[in-house]
Amino acid sequence: MFDALAERLEDAWKKLRGQNKISQSNIQDALQEVRRALLEADVNLQVVKTFVAEVEQKALGAEVISGVNPGQQFIKIVYDELVKVMGESNVPLAQADKPPTVILMAGLQGTGKTTATAKLALYLRKQNQTCLMVATDVYRPAAIDQLITLGQQIDVPVFEMGSDADPVEIARAGVEKAKEMGVDTVLIDTAGRLQIDRDMMAELARIKATVNPHDTLLVVDAMTGQEAANLTRTFQEQIGITGAILTKLDGDTRGGAALSVRQVSGQPIKFVGVGEKVEALQPFYPDRMASRILNMGDVLTLVEKAQEQIDIADVEKMQSKILEAKFDFNDFLKQMRLLKNMGSLGGLLKMIPGFSKLSGADIEKGETELKRTEAMINSMTTEERANPDLLAKSPSRRRRIARGSGYEESDVTKLVSNFTRMRNMMQQMGRGGMPAMPGMPGMGGMGGMFGGMGGQTPPPGFRGYAGGSSKPKKKKEKKKKGFGTL
Numbered sequence: 001m002f003d004a005l006a007e008r009l010e011d012a013w014k015k016l017r018g019q020n021k022i023s024q025s026n027i028q029d030a031l032q033e034v035r036r037a038l039l040e041a042d043v044n045l046q047v048v049k050t051f052v053a054e055v056e057q058k059a060l061g062a063e064v065i066s067g068v069n070p071g072q073q074f075i076k077i078v079y080d081e082l083v084k085v086m087g088e089s090n091v092p093l094a095q096a097d098k099p100p101t102v103i104l105m106a107g108l109q110g111t112g113k114t115t116a117t118a119k120l121a122l123y124l125r126k127q128n129q130t131c132l133m134v135a136t137d138v139y140r141p142a143a144i145d146q147l148i149t150l151g152q153q154i155d156v157p158v159f160e161m162g163s164d165a166d167p168v169e170i171a172r173a174g175v176e177k178a179k180e181m182g183v184d185t186v187l188i189d190t191a192g193r194l195q196i197d198r199d200m201m202a203e204l205a206r207i208k209a210t211v212n213p214h215d216t217l218l219v220v221d222a223m224t225g226q227e228a229a230n231l232t233r234t235f236q237e238q239i240g241i242t243g244a245i246l247t248k249l250d251g252d253t254r255g256g257a258a259l260s261v262r263q264v265s266g267q268p269i270k271f272v273g274v275g276e277k278v279e280a281l282q283p284f285y286p287d288r289m290a291s292r293i294l295n296m297g298d299v300l301t302l303v304e305k306a307q308e309q310i311d312i313a314d315v316e317k318m319q320s321k322i323l324e325a326k327f328d329f330n331d332f333l334k335q336m337r338l339l340k341n342m343g344s345l346g347g348l349l350k351m352i353p354g355f356s357k358l359s360g361a362d363i364e365k366g367e368t369e370l371k372r373t374e375a376m377i378n379s380m381t382t383e384e385r386a387n388p389d390l391l392a393k394s395p396s397r398r399r400r401i402a403r404g405s406g407y408e409e410s411d412v413t414k415l416v417s418n419f420t421r422m423r424n425m426m427q428q429m430g431r432g433g434m435p436a437m438p439g440m441p442g443m444g445g446m447g448g449m450f451g452g453m454g455g456q457t458p459p460p461g462f463r464g465y466a467g468g469s470s471k472p473k474k475k476k477e478k479k480k481k482g483f484g485t486l
């Protein structure tokens with residue numbers, strides 16, 4: 001995400017590197033890059049102008065800190081300004097003095113409104129709040145069913161009156177129902193249109209006037225770009241919003257929407273959608289978004305995501321298994337599934353500094369490797385998974401797994417050899433007193449398993465395998481004798 005913007009800014013501060021003073025003349029190039037980057041990222045023109053003017057003023061007024069390169073100082077100014085433009089952090093949902101809190105969801109078709117409704121309900125449920133979702137989209141035939149399915153998935157009830165009823169009446173009855181049930185929050189999903197149209201806005205305005213929501217959230221697809229500003233303005237003027245949810249930030253989107261929505265509406269972005277799954281919702285943190293824009297990597301988000309998925313007791317168990325070299329393919333499979341649950345590999349890698357520039361092809365290769373590895377492990381017997389050495393010793397087992405998973409025997413050999421190598425390395429690290437990595441067991445090790453992403457050739461002990469791709473190199477083999485456990 002935001003790679004184009006990040007690259008532009010990198011160019012901008014490169015131009016300041018080596019200068020010992022930020023001046024009207026030497027800052028112009030850098031400002032021009034910032035301007036161009038933001039426009040290319042589809043930020044609204046007015047937002048760009050205000051932003052660049054603020055940055056210029058702050059940069060010129062800044063004292064040059066001795067020992068600090070002006071380029072770095074400039075980055076800090078751009079960063080601080082970005083954080084400011086994007087508004088407050090982690091703004092909570094409105095809360096009614098007397099329940100239920102009514103939340104109205106608005107937005108164009110396909111922006112992720114229905115999904116965001118369910119994501120919010122799950123988010124609230126995890127905070128021990130009870131919810132009811134109301135399906136008022138009577139125009140898109142599958143919309144009601146979609147909400148019902150999501151409701152079943154997250155165990156949240158859905159109120160609907162079929163597709164012949166009047167949406168305003170459904171919303172009103174839905175809130176009544178929520179009162180009757182005594183739930184904490186009622187979330188009203190509304191119909192979208194492909195573009196802003198008068199009927200849709202009028203209906204939304206009537207729903208709003210009828211249910212008096214405490215929060216009216218505009219759901220904006222982050223890929224909307226420049227249009228996000230106009231869209232936000234129209235909803236703000238005609239409906240009046242109290243916040244926004246920016247969806248599809250896991251995709252390859254431009255940064256424009258994040259900057260524009262807040263600036264144009266004056267209302268906070270409360271949450272971001274980072275995937276299709278119902279769990280893929282996060283509070284909005286402008287500072288994290290700014291460091292992402294500036295290519296600093298969003299490590300905090302990554303750590304939080306990992307913590308959500310990982311059970312600490314599991315981590316401790318895994319660590320002692322690693323230290324005792326008892327880490328097996330069952331543990332490995334568990335880790336892979338965990339990684340999958342955390343979102344797409346691409347999305348995860350983009351949060352790690354230095355990885356954000358990995359090409360789509362690299363990421364695709366990594367994802368393919370993950371799938372291939374999972375297929376091979378799935379073809380192993382329980383005994384083989386628990387005892388990887390069985391596979392190291394038996395070409396016939398490896399052949400059977402290759403047949404079962406649809407891959408070559410050499411692929412299975414490579415998997416087993418890399419696994420053993422990784423396990424040995426982990427064990428050696430453990431013995432050497434390397435600090436354990438809380439929350440992220442074996443992530444690095446898993447990276448090493450991907451043939452396409454820093455993949456390794458089999459260690460010497462594996463070279464004798466039938467189907468092994470590497471030719472024996474006697475000298476090296478002798479030198480490294482004892483490395484493999486085989």
Ligand SMILES: Nc1nc2c(ncn2[C@@H]2O[C@H](COP(=O)(O)OP(=O)(O)OP(=O)(O)O)[C@@H](O)[C@H]2O)c(=O)[nH]1
Binds near residue numbers: 111113114248251
């Ligand atoms: N990658 C990604 N996909 C998302 C996200 N949020 C929603 N989607 C997908 O976007 C598509 C549209 O989402 P919906 O929730 O049906 O959109 P909607 O705004 O309710 O659409 P209408 O009901 O037609 O107005 C679906 O395929 C969702 O799975 C997100 O944060 N990331």
